[in-house]
Amino acid sequence: MTDEHKIAAEVSELVILSLDEMLTPEQKMRFNELIISDPGARKYYLDYLSIQIAIKHIIDTSKHKEGFAFLQKTERPPHQEDGIVIGKELAEYEKNGKPVEVERNVEPAERVLSEREREAKIRAFLAEEKAMEEQERMLAELERRKILQREIRRRRRIALAHSISAKIKKYATITAMAAVGMVTAYFVYALLTPAPRTSSIATLTDGINLKWAEPDLPAQLNSLLRPGYMKLIEGYAEISFDSGAKAILQAPAEIELQNASRAYLQSGILSATVPLEARGFTLNTPSASIVDLGTEFSVHVTKDGSSDIHVIKGKVSLLAGKIDNLVGKLFETVEQIVEAGQARHVKTGICKIQKIPFNQATFARNIPLPYKPSPYELAVRRSNPTCYWRFSGNDSRKCINSADADRYGAEYFGSIEFESSGPDLGDGQPNNALKLGDGYVLAPDIKIDGPDMRGSSIALWLRPDIISSNKQSIIWQDTSGKLGGIGFERLLFMDEKGHLGFLIFTSLYDENNSNIVEVLSTKKLQAGRWSHVAVTITSDNVQLSINGRISKTRINLTSQILDPDLIWHTFVGTPRNNRGEGEYFVLGRSTYSIFKGDVDEVALFNRALQAEEISRLYMSAKQNILSTDASY
Amino acid sequence: MKPESEPNGTPKSHSAVEQFLKLLTPNQYRLYGYILSMVSKSHDADDLMQKTIMVMWEKFGEYKPGTNFVAWGISIARHLIMNYRMKQKRSQLYLADEAIEAIEAESVRYMQELEHRISILQDCIKKLSEKDHRLIRLRYYQNESVKAIAQHLGKTIKAIYKSISRIQYILLRCVRRTLAEETLL
Numbered sequence: 001m002t003d004e005h006k007i008a009a010e011v012s013e014l015v016i017l018s019l020d021e022m023l024t025p026e027q028k029m030r031f032n033e034l035i036i037s038d039p040g041a042r043k044y045y046l047d048y049l050s051i052q053i054a055i056k057h058i059i060d061t062s063k064h065k066e067g068f069a070f071l072q073k074t075e076r077p078p079h080q081e082d083g084i085v086i087g088k089e090l091a092e093y094e095k096n097g098k099p100v101e102v103e104r105n106v107e108p109a110e111r112v113l114s115e116r117e118r119e120a121k122i123r124a125f126l127a128e129e130k131a132m133e134e135q136e137r138m139l140a141e142l143e144r145r146k147i148l149q150r151e152i153r154r155r156r157r158i159a160l161a162h163s164i165s166a167k168i169k170k171y172a173t174i175t176a177m178a179a180v181g182m183v184t185a186y187f188v189y190a191l192l193t194p195a196p197r198t199s200s201i202a203t204l205t206d207g208i209n210l211k212w213a214e215p216d217l218p219a220q221l222n223s224l225l226r227p228g229y230m231k232l233i234e235g236y237a238e239i240s241f242d243s244g245a246k247a248i249l250q251a252p253a254e255i256e257l258q259n260a261s262r263a264y265l266q267s268g269i270l271s272a273t274v275p276l277e278a279r280g281f282t283l284n285t286p287s288a289s290i291v292d293l294g295t296e297f298s299v300h301v302t303k304d305g306s307s308d309i310h311v312i313k314g315k316v317s318l319l320a321g322k323i324d325n326l327v328g329k330l331f332e333t334v335e336q337i338v339e340a341g342q343a344r345h346v347k348t349g350i351c352k353i354q355k356i357p358f359n360q361a362t363f364a365r366n367i368p369l370p371y372k373p374s375p376y377e378l379a380v381r382r383s384n385p386t387c388y389w390r391f392s393g394n395d396s397r398k399c400i401n402s403a404d405a406d407r408y409g410a411e412y413f414g415s416i417e418f419e420s421s422g423p424d425l426g427d428g429q430p431n432n433a434l435k436l437g438d439g440y441v442l443a444p445d446i447k448i449d450g451p452d453m454r455g456s457s458i459a460l461w462l463r464p465d466i467i468s469s470n471k472q473s474i475i476w477q478d479t480s481g482k483l484g485g486i487g488f489e490r491l492l493f494m495d496e497k498g499h500l501g502f503l504i505f506t507s508l509y510d511e512n513n514s515n516i517v518e519v520l521s522t523k524k525l526q527a528g529r530w531s532h533v534a535v536t537i538t539s540d541n542v543q544l545s546i547n548g549r550i551s552k553t554r555i556n557l558t559s560q561i562l563d564p565d566l567i568w569h570t571f572v573g574t575p576r577n578n579r580g581e582g583e584y585f586v587l588g589r590s591t592y593s594i595f596k597g598d599v600d601e602v603a604l605f606n607r608a609l610q611a612e613e614i615s616r617l618y619m620s621a622k623q624n625i626l627s628t629d630a631s632y
Numbered sequence: 633m634k635p636e637s638e639p640n641g642t643p644k645s646h647s648a649v650e651q652f653l654k655l656l657t658p659n660q661y662r663l664y665g666y667i668l669s670m671v672s673k674s675h676d677a678d679d680l681m682q683k684t685i686m687v688m689w690e691k692f693g694e695y696k697p698g699t700n701f702v703a704w705g706i707s708i709a710r711h712l713i714m715n716y717r718m719k720q721k722r723s724q725l726y727l728a729d730e731a732i733e734a735i736e737a738e739s740v741r742y743m744q745e746l747e748h749r750i751s752i753l754q755d756c757i758k759k760l761s762e763k764d765h766r767l768i769r770l771r772y773y774q775n776e777s778v779k780a781i782a783q784h785l786g787k788t789i790k791a792i793y794k795s796i797s798r799i800q801y802i803l804l805r806c807v808r809r810t811l812a813e814e815t816l817l
Contacts, residue, residue: 008804013797018726019674020778022793028726031672035731042735046669046742047804053665053746054753055772 004040011044019052200224201260202241209235211251229256232268244278245292247271250363267305271298271363274314288346291317295340298363305348312360315339320346320353375426379620380459380603383613387604389441391418391434410587414439422600423461423530426621433461433600440588455538455608458492459617463530464597467498474533474599476590491590492535498524500544500551502535519544521551530598532618536608543608548618550611652692655701656685661750662743663705669739670713672726680716684709706740749807756806764799771796 014031017023023031034041202225204210210219213231218224225239232251239247242260249255253268264284272292274281279294286305290297295314301307309318319335336353338344343358373381380388389410415437422433434441462474475492493501500523505516521544525531534545544552587602588595609617663684668677687708688695695704717725717732727735760768770776770784778796782789 009797009801012800012804013793015672016793016797016800018672019668021673021675023726031726032728032731035727036734042738044804045735046739047807048800049665049668050742050746050749051753051800051803051807052674053661053668054750055757055768057661057750058754058757059773 007034007038007041008044010034011041012048015045015048015052200226200242202239202257204237205240205246206238207236210237211235225257227257227259229254231255241278241281243281245272245274245281247273247283248363265299265301267301267303269298269300269363272296285346287320287348289319289321291319293317297338298360300363307346308343308356309338309346310343310358310360310363311338311340313340318344318346318353321351372427374429374431374621376601376617376621377425379617380601383603383605383609383617385603386606389602391422391600391602392432410441410443412439412441416441419598422598423463423532424621425601431600433463433598434587435598436588436595438594438596440586440594442587443585455536457534457536457605457607457609458603459532459534459605459609459614460602461530461600462494462525462533462597463599464494464498464525464527464595466527466596467494467496467525468596469496471495471501471593472595472597473590473593474587474595476584476586478584478586478590489590491592492533493590493593494525494595495520498526500525500533500546502542502544504542517542517554519552519554521546523547523549523551527597530600532621534609534614534617536614538608541608543611545611545614548615548622550614648692651697652689656688656705658747659702659705660685662702662746663709665743665746666706666739667709667713669735669742670709670727670732671716676716680709680712683712687712702744703740749811752807752810753803756803756810759806760799760802764795764802767792767795768799 010030011034014023014027014034017027018031035045204218204221204223204225206221207219211232211234212219213233217230232249232253232255234251236251237249239249239257241247241257241263245261247263248271250269250271253270254266255268255270256264256266258264261278261280262282262284266286270283272281272283273296274292274294276294279292281292283290283292283299285299285301285307287301288307288309290299290309293315295316296312297314297316298310298312299307309316316338317335318338321334334351334353336344341358343356345354345356346352347354377390416439417435417437418432419435420430420432422431425431458475464472472494473491474494475490477490490504491502493503495501500521501518503516503518519542523546525533525546532545532547536543536545540555542554543550587599664677664681667680667684668674671677671680684705688705691708695701757765757768767781770781771778776784778789778792782792785792787795
């Protein structure tokens with residue numbers, strides 16, 4: 001080998017090692033010595049770099065264009081771990097995506113976007129394109145000049161980015177530099193959608209039990225938030241965007257903050273409050289794009305990307321579309337204006353907007369206070385309820401027992417709402433209650449008796465809307481058809497004057513109604529006022545209490561009722577029939593009438609509560625409810 | 633038409649995008665070649681290339697149509713490379729200041745003919761043996777690390793580097809021979 005060949009071989013090796021950052025200090029010294037002192041070595045250096053660039057170019061091109069098949073035969077090392085190959089694929093992906101990284105960073109390679117972030121960014125960007133078209137039609141409604149100008153600026157940016165793909169396609173057909181063009185497009189795209197890393201776009205203004213998946217994300221209140229992907233794994237976060245929009249995020253949720261008036265919710269629950277000045281706030285999801293027109297709305301995005309949108313105030317423009325997984329593009333879009341009190345469902349991959357029942361109770365519109373049981377709840381729990389519906393929100397369909405285990409699920413029918421005007425439970429805190437219009441709650445198969453029980457009880461809060469000329473059914477239990485054809489009903493009701501009533505009868509009653517037992521309280525409930533009501537049943541007694549005091553006792557029921565067992569199983573379900581079915585438990589109606597008003601904190605016990613227990617329940621909440629007591 | 637710039641540096645018109653791409657697309661590898669020759673590390677060169685394009689786009693309003701686009705791009709890249717070198721520890725830089733001075737002018741000239749060399753290399757790569765081809769595929773197309781290739785082929789890392797170096801030398805000879813033949817013709 002001649003000296004020149006030796007130098008050529010030496011430089012070749014040094015270049016390869018240098019590119020991979022594998023030079024030792026000695027090799028580095030030799031490398032510099034050759035380049036500084038030897039023109040031939042410099043020439044080889046440039047030649048070898050040109051080879052590297054040529055290979056890079058050929059590979060880039062062959063990956064994007066047919067005609068370079070000679071390099072496309074992939075080979076997988078047989079003993080190589082999957083992780084290596086996947087890692088390399090990701091590395092390649094990262095390589096193609098680097099322009100975004102640079103666009104967001106002051107320092108090169110300071111932060112590398114994850115694949116998920118990039119996908120989210122691309123999807124959101126493309127969804128926004130469609131959203132912008134939608135907004136064009138709505139600009140007339142956005143009379144405020146500031147908003148109008150902002151929309152125009154955004155449209156211009158998108159139009160610029162849009163033109164890039166068209167140009168690249170053009171270049172791809174006329175030049176072999178297709179791959180270069182694509183890389184360039186990515187660079188420019190990144191520049192057109194800038195979100196400078198150094199500037200914040202939102203503030204974390206509130207939170208509770210807040211925990212992000214990424215430990216470096218701020219959890220302190222009033223922390224500034226920059227654009228980027230965030231995964232909330234616990235608690236609630238209130239994010240106030242610089243545009244004025246406010247979002248409450250409920251864990252688990254994944255979101256990407258994009259700019260001061262745009263975010264991408266990948267999954268989870270978000271409630272947004274958008275004041276007038278922030279109209280145009282856009283929330284994108286994998287299946288939809290929601291453009292706010294000055295409203296309050298809530299969105300639930302499931303893991304598969306489907307979205308439920310509930311509009312609480314004002315209206316939003318909802319755009320649904322199919323996502324093309326290959327290009328992440330939203331196409332075949334359908335749009336709808338959704339107004340206050342309406343809700344829509346958009347399923348991933350199906351370009352269809354479906355109506356769903358409006359329900360705002362699922363969504364936290366404010367950061368909830370740390371949960372602290374009220375004195376009343378503590379008192380109920382001390383009495384070991386077998387089934388306790390707190391009705392604190394839509395998520396409380398199942399009653400709980402004293403061990404907090406979920407018990408019987410309730411189904412809601414008709415007009416049901418949760419209102420925050422529930423009774424004060426002794427802590428002065430807002431409390432949700434169930435508003436029954438013409439709706440009712442059904443626990444279809446209740447059976448919560450104990451082994452040696454000799455009685456049962458119920459305690460609840462009631463606020464009738466009106467005292468009407470008819471009886472109003474509060475709780476109705478029916479075994480009709482379940483006990484060998486013998487119907488057996490129990491009904492808690494309010495009569496025409498506001499008296500609390502309780503009756504038991506069988507369907508085999510005679511013409512003289514001799515087997516109907518009816519008990520009426522001496523005290524009365526009042527319209528518009530919360531009252532605490534309790535009913536206890538022992539072997540043959542019924543006792544009605546209002547606001548902690550016994551108001552009526554009726555004894556010796558068994559002389560009139562067929563089976564004493566049925567009496568003390570009131571409220572907790574009768575023995576099951578041969579098909580294993582329990583008993584219907586209906587709150588808010590019977591076959592005779594409905595109850596109009598509010599109910600709350602319905603607790604069932606498989607024993608007769610003592611008078612002092614009932615008094616204690618009431619007294620636990622009394623300190624704050626004196627002003628709202630029913631008179632009696 | 634000289635595009636106007638907004639305060640954030642984003643050109644306003646569609647034609648600016650078209651013009652920028654038209655100029656950048658055929659010249660991108662020349663710029664990259666210059667940067668790579670100045671830093672001699674692939675990853676750092678990639679980063680600097682991206683940053684260069686970003687700054688070029690921001691300053692595109694200052695580019696005078698008809699002047700040398702590559703030279704303009706190189707002037708921006710040079711500035712960024714200087715910043716990069718100032719921020720790096722001396723021990724992390726592979727090329728000393730004297731080496732940079734020695735190589736820069738040659739690099740600028742060399743990269744002007746890069747496109748022709750790339751076309752020649754395409755043919756040269758096709759002439760490689762199946763064994764060498766396989767190594768190139770693994771290393772560059774499948775982007776496997778040298779360590780993974782060494783494990784896969786049951787060789788040492790050093791041996792793989794030697795092999796890549798040898799293939800590179802074969803390709804260099806092929807390019808030089810082709811260029812010489814062209815000159816004779």
